[in-house]
Amino acid sequence: MGDRRNGSRCAARYVVLQGKVRALNFEKLMYRNIPLWLVMTLVLVGLVVLIAFGSLISYSAAGGQHFQFLSKPARAIADIPLNLAKAVALNNSQPIMAEAREDLPDGFWRNPNAQFTDDGYALIPRFVANRKRYVVLLIRLSDGKVVHEYAPDVAKINALSHLDSSTMLSNHSPERYTFGHPLLMPDGGLVFHDTSPQVRVDACGRVLWTIDGNFHHSNEFGPDGNIWTPTGALRSKLPHVSEDFKEDMISEMSPDGHILKRESIAAILERNDLTALWRSRPYDVDPFHLNDIQPVMESGPYWQKGDLFISLHNLSMVMLYRPSTGRVLWWRQGPWSNQHDVYILDDHRIQIFDNGVYSENIVPSTRLLKGEYVVNHNRVDVYDFKTGKVESPFEAAFAKQDIRTITEGLATSMSNGDIFTEETNYGRVLRMSPDGTVRWRYIAGGAGGVRYEMGWSRYLDPRIHARGIAAAVNARCN
Numbered sequence: 001m002g003d004r005r006n007g008s009r010c011a012a013r014y015v016v017l018q019g020k021v022r023a024l025n026f027e028k029l030m031y032r033n034i035p036l037w038l039v040m041t042l043v044l045v046g047l048v049v050l051i052a053f054g055s056l057i058s059y060s061a062a063g064g065q066h067f068q069f070l071s072k073p074a075r076a077i078a079d080i081p082l083n084l085a086k087a088v089a090l091n092n093s094q095p096i097m098a099e100a101r102e103d104l105p106d107g108f109w110r111n112p113n114a115q116f117t118d119d120g121y122a123l124i125p126r127f128v129a130n131r132k133r134y135v136v137l138l139i140r141l142s143d144g145k146v147v148h149e150y151a152p153d154v155a156k157i158n159a160l161s162h163l164d165s166s167t168m169l170s171n172h173s174p175e176r177y178t179f180g181h182p183l184l185m186p187d188g189g190l191v192f193h194d195t196s197p198q199v200r201v202d203a204c205g206r207v208l209w210t211i212d213g214n215f216h217h218s219n220e221f222g223p224d225g226n227i228w229t230p231t232g233a234l235r236s237k238l239p240h241v242s243e244d245f246k247e248d249m250i251s252e253m254s255p256d257g258h259i260l261k262r263e264s265i266a267a268i269l270e271r272n273d274l275t276a277l278w279r280s281r282p283y284d285v286d287p288f289h290l291n292d293i294q295p296v297m298e299s300g301p302y303w304q305k306g307d308l309f310i311s312l313h314n315l316s317m318v319m320l321y322r323p324s325t326g327r328v329l330w331w332r333q334g335p336w337s338n339q340h341d342v343y344i345l346d347d348h349r350i351q352i353f354d355n356g357v358y359s360e361n362i363v364p365s366t367r368l369l370k371g372e373y374v375v376n377h378n379r380v381d382v383y384d385f386k387t388g389k390v391e392s393p394f395e396a397a398f399a400k401q402d403i404r405t406i407t408e409g410l411a412t413s414m415s416n417g418d419i420f421t422e423e424t425n426y427g428r429v430l431r432m433s434p435d436g437t438v439r440w441r442y443i444a445g446g447a448g449g450v451r452y453e454m455g456w457s458r459y460l461d462p463r464i465h466a467r468g469i470a471a472a473v474n475a476r477c478n
Contacts, residue, residue, distance in 0.1 A: 099425070099426070099451070100448065100449035100450060100451065101426050101428075101445075101449050101451055102449060103447065103448060103449045104441075104443045104445070104449075105443065106443055106444070106445050106446055107144070107442065107443065108139065108144030108440065108441075108442050109144075109440060109441050109442075109443070110143070110144060110439075110440045111437070111438050111439055111440060114437060114438070114439050116439050117142050118141035118142060118431060118439060118440060119141070119142060119462060120141050120459055120460055120461055120462060121138060121139060121140055121141060121147075121459075121460040121462060121465070121469055122138075122139045122141055122420075122429065122442070122457055122458065122459055122460060123136055123137070123138055123139075123182050123184060123190075123457060123458040123460060124136070124137045124139060124429060124442060124444075124454065124457045125137075125178055125179040125180070125182060125192075125454055125455030125456065125457065126427070126444035126452060126454055126455075127444060127452035127453075129446055129452075132174075132175050133151070133154070133174050133175055133177075134175075134176075134177055134178050134179055134455065135149055135150060135151045135179075136149070136150040136151075136179050136182050136190060136192075136455075137149055137150075138150075138184075138469070138472050138473070139442070141431075141440060144440070144442075147472070147473045148188075148203070148472040148473055148475065150179070150182070150190055150201065150203075150205050151205055152179075152199070152201050152205035152206075152207065153205070154172070154173075154174040154177045155174055156207065157177075157197075157199055157207060157210065158172050160197070160207065160210045161196070161197050161210065161212055162212055163197070163212050163213075163234070172194060172196050177194045177196075178194050178453070178454070178455030179192045179194065179455050180192055180193050180194050180195070180216065180217065180219075180455045180456055181193075181217065181218050181219045181455065181456035181458065182219070182455075182456075182458065183219040183220070183221070183227065183458070184458070184460060184465055184468040184469070184472070185200070185255065185468055186467045186468050186471065187202060187203060187468070187471050188202070188203030188468055188469075188470075188471025188472035188473075188474075188475050189201050189202040189203050189208065189471075189472075191219055191227060191255075192219065192455075193215035193216065193219070193229070194455070195214055195215070195216040195232070196214065196215065197210045197211055197212045197213055197215065198210065198211040198213065198215040198229060198253065198257075200255075200257060202475075203471055203472050203475035203477070204475055204477035204478070205477070208257070209256065209257035210257070211253065211257055211259065213231055213232075213234070213251075214231060214232035214233075214234065215229050215230070215231050215251070216229075216230050216231070216232060216291075217229075217230045217290070217291040217292060217340075217456075218230060218291065218292045218293055218294075218341070218456070220293060220294060220295055221295070222252065222295040222297075222306065223295060223296070223297045223298075223305050223306055224306075225255060226252050226253060226254055226255070226260060227252070227253050227254075227255065228250065228251070228252050228293040228295055228308065229251050229253070229293065230248060230249070230250065230251070230290040230291065230292070230293060231248070231249045231250070231251040231262065232246055232247065232248060232249070233246075233247040233248075233249060233264070238264075238266055241285075242285060244285050245285050246285055246286040246288075246289075247264060247265075247266060248264070248265045248288045248289070248290035248312075249262050249263060249264050249265065249290075250262070250263050250265070250268075250290070250293055250308065250310065250321075250323075252323075261323065263323070265288045265290055265310075265312065266278075266288075268321060268326070268328065269328075271326055271327075272326075272327060272328040274328065274331070277315060277317070277333075278315065284314065286314060287314055287315070288312045288313075288314055288315060289312065289313035289314040290310065290311070290312055290313070291311050291312075291313045291340050291341075292309075292310070292311035292340060292341050292342050293308055293309075293310055293311075294308065294309040294310075294311075294342040294343065294344060295307075295308055296308065296309070296344065297344070298347070300346075300347030300348065301347060301348060301385075302320075302330075302347070302348055302385040303320060303329070304322065306322075306323065306324065307320060307321065307322050307323075307329070308320070308321045308322075308323060309321075309342040309344065309350060310342075311339055311340060311341070311342050311352070313338050313339065313340065314338070315333060316333050316334050316336060316337050316338060316339060317331060317332065317333045318331065318332055318336070318339065318342055318350070318352060318383075319331035319332075330385075332383070335354075335381065335390055336352050336354035336355075336356075336379075336381050337354065337355065337356050337357055337358060337375075338355045338356075338357040338372075339352050339353060339354050339355060339381075340353045340355060340408060340409050340410060341353040341409065341410035341411060343411065343412055343413060345382065345413060348384060348385045348386045349382055349383065349384050349385065350382070350383050350385075351380055351381070351382050351411065351413055352380070352381045352382075352383065353378065353380060353409050353410055353411045353421075354378060354379040354380065354381045354392075355374065355378055355405065355406065355407070355409055356374050356375045356376070356377070356378055356379055357372050357373065357374055357375075357406055358372070358373060358375055359372055372406055373406070374404040374405075374406055376399065376404075377398045377399050377402060377403055377404045378398055378403045378404055378405060378409060378423075379392045379394070379395060379398055380392065380393065380394045380398070380411050380419065380421075393434060394411075394419055394434060396434075396435065396436055397419070397432055397433070397434055397435060397436035398436075399436075400435075400436030401430065401432060401436055401438065403421065403423050403428075404423070404426075405422075405423045405424045405425040405426060406425055407424065407425060408422075408424030408425065408453075408454075408456065409421070409422060409423065409424050409425075410422050410424075410456060410457075412459045414431070414459075417433070417434055418431055418432060418433050418434075418439060419431070419432060419434075420459040422454055422456065422457045424453055424454050424456065425451075425453055426451050427443060427444035427445050427451035427452045427453060427454055428441060428442070428443055428444075428451070429441065429442040429454065429457045430442070442457075
């Protein structure tokens with residue numbers, strides 16, 4: 001018995017002594033004297049490696065095609081912090097919140113002093129705080145009553161996609177899925193996206209079909225009933241661009257969910273000898289930022305039925321394109337800046353929502369986009385093909401209401417001269433007269449000036465959309 005105890009004690013002492021020896025060896029290693037020449041050599045080698053690494057990153061970011069066996073791993077290493085940030089963002093369940101503005105009550109407000117009743121309807125995608133999700137509201141504008149609500153199951157929609165998450169450009173969590181620019185269908189259902197697959201649901205929110213892809217910004221009917229939507233290529237095949245290059249395309253699809261046509265903006269510009277508009281600039285991974293496709297519904301002296309007005313935000317450019325021939329018939333850059341939403345007024349005039357955004361070197365007060373700001377306020381520019389002149393008929397109205405969304409934004413002209421506009425970043429939709437008198441407004445927000453970004457609202461004329469409105473209002477959903 002004693003021998004066993006002595007043996008155990010000896011073993012324990014050996015383990016302790018062995019641990020002390022290891023600690024001493026580690027301490028000697030950590031505090032060992034190192035020759036200065038070795039330290040300097042390691043520093044110089046490190047600098048050379050750092051310079052080489054940075055050169056590979058710069059070369060690859062500029063679209064370099066050689067040395068990919070080195071530049072690809074370098075980019076992958078450099079992207080680790082960005083990918084971690086994306087992972088955090090994708091797991092973020094917070095809604096998209098705009099900068100706080102004036103403390104206005106949430107929901108619909110009709111101006112009691114304006115002797116006017118709006119007989120239209122509006123589709124408004126908005127965040128509902130107590131439900132922690134976005135919904136789409138169909139609102140009767142004569143009294144502000146919500147006559148139908150769409151709340152599709154976003155998790156089920158996401159589960160239908162077969163895309164690699166690395167190719168997706170936005171957060172599609174149920175809390176942040178904005179139902180971008182919902183298009184009312186004759187059956188009372190909707191077509192929408194969120195920089196994500198295109199989706200069609202019925203009036204009760206049940207999914208009818210999806211199309212995988214990065215569909216974004218506008219949804220519009222063409223004269224034949226097909227749908228035109230901007231789309232981002234999952235992987236660009238253009239030469240001399242980096243892997244993260246955003247190649248925009250125009251996509252036409254049938255109401256039953258089949259892609260009929262898809263064309264690259266880069267290819268359209270190249271075919272029309274306009275490549276220099278983006279290739280001659282400093283390299284940009286997002287040179288076009290296609291944000292609106294507006295089909296021409298009736299032929300006129302300057303365009304034909306089926307032509308397309310296309311808005312390229314990052315070129316501050318609007319062009320008139322004829323898909324049947326592949327030709328750009330007209331294009332212009334400015335005076336609008338980073339514009340959205342082209343709208344055809346009549347047979348010779350178009351209207352453009354001019355964000356009036358410029359860049360600066362310092363970070364402005366807004367939390368929305370670093371380095372960008374709106375000059376005074378947004379505008380609605382009207383271009384006249386007869387005269388070649390640009391006017392801004394709602395200048396005073398937009399200034400009076402302080403409309404200044406940095407990104408997004410849209411405007412639709414009314415038959416009586418009013419305008420319907422969405423200030424997307426600040427969660428506000430309103431109809432106002434040319435002098436800035438508000439007929440009605442809708443706020444997506446809460447107490448203390450909290451605002452939630454919207455997902456592109458749509459004004460519905462009951463004479464044009466009567467069938468879809470009636471189907472939605474009369475839908476009986478569980």
